[in-house]
Amino acid sequence: MIHIFEVSKLKLINNQKITVKIKVSILLLVLISTFVVSCNTSPYAESELVDLSFYNSRIVLDIRYATKNNYFQEIFYPVPRCFVRRIVALKLDSIQTELETGNLGLKIFDGYRPLSVTRKMWEILPDERYVANPQKGSRHNRGVAVDVTLVDLTGRELLMPTAFDEFTERAAHHYQDLPEDILKNRATLKNIMEKYGFKALEDEWWHYDLTNYQQYPILDIDFETIAKQTKP
Numbered sequence: 001m002i003h004i005f006e007v008s009k010l011k012l013i014n015n016q017k018i019t020v021k022i023k024v025s026i027l028l029l030v031l032i033s034t035f036v037v038s039c040n041t042s043p044y045a046e047s048e049l050v051d052l053s054f055y056n057s058r059i060v061l062d063i064r065y066a067t068k069n070n071y072f073q074e075i076f077y078p079v080p081r082c083f084v085r086r087i088v089a090l091k092l093d094s095i096q097t098e099l100e101t102g103n104l105g106l107k108i109f110d111g112y113r114p115l116s117v118t119r120k121m122w123e124i125l126p127d128e129r130y131v132a133n134p135q136k137g138s139r140h141n142r143g144v145a146v147d148v149t150l151v152d153l154t155g156r157e158l159l160m161p162t163a164f165d166e167f168t169e170r171a172a173h174h175y176q177d178l179p180e181d182i183l184k185n186r187a188t189l190k191n192i193m194e195k196y197g198f199k200a201l202e203d204e205w206w207h208y209d210l211t212n213y214q215q216y217p218i219l220d221i222d223f224e225t226i227a228k229q230t231k232p
């Protein structure tokens, strides 16, 4: 009997050891998977500047300040790329995906703009009606503003109240003396941008900021530097 008792005791101890081992293994698995998941979902800061095309290559880019086809008829950017903070890239990706269900998409005219470019624009045109005063900085300097319009599946722009950067009363959201289809297009863009946390600028139908844009500081990192640092 003593022998049987000792064997049972030994079995019990072995079972306890196995149970402890299983518990430790499960704990390790949970810790490892938590680490892997956190690495996959948030490897970098949401505030970091990223290349929008890495997040959604279907969004059409027409970066006007990389060409002479802009209000100043000057080239300000060395490359036609759209850099924005990661949180903006993620939101624009979601907006593009939702728009595609209605056979539409986004076209971006401008994203992040270095403060040095705002200074250059101010040297050419020191008028706050058209250019941000570099003392205050432009909303685009914060990396959470985009100039944007809607396109159809072929990439053709939908009709909007004015051309991009046409600083007239017609460009303002309160302007209503417009054909029905144009009012509808402007409203479609505004509705979806607001749905994802952007705020319209009253005087420019194409300009949107993150609602909490003031929380993001003004930056002066040039395009070449960001291009070197940008990670997907």
Ligand SMILES: [Zn+2]
Pocket: 110, 140, 145, 146, 147, 206, 207, 208
């Ligand atoms: Zn703008």
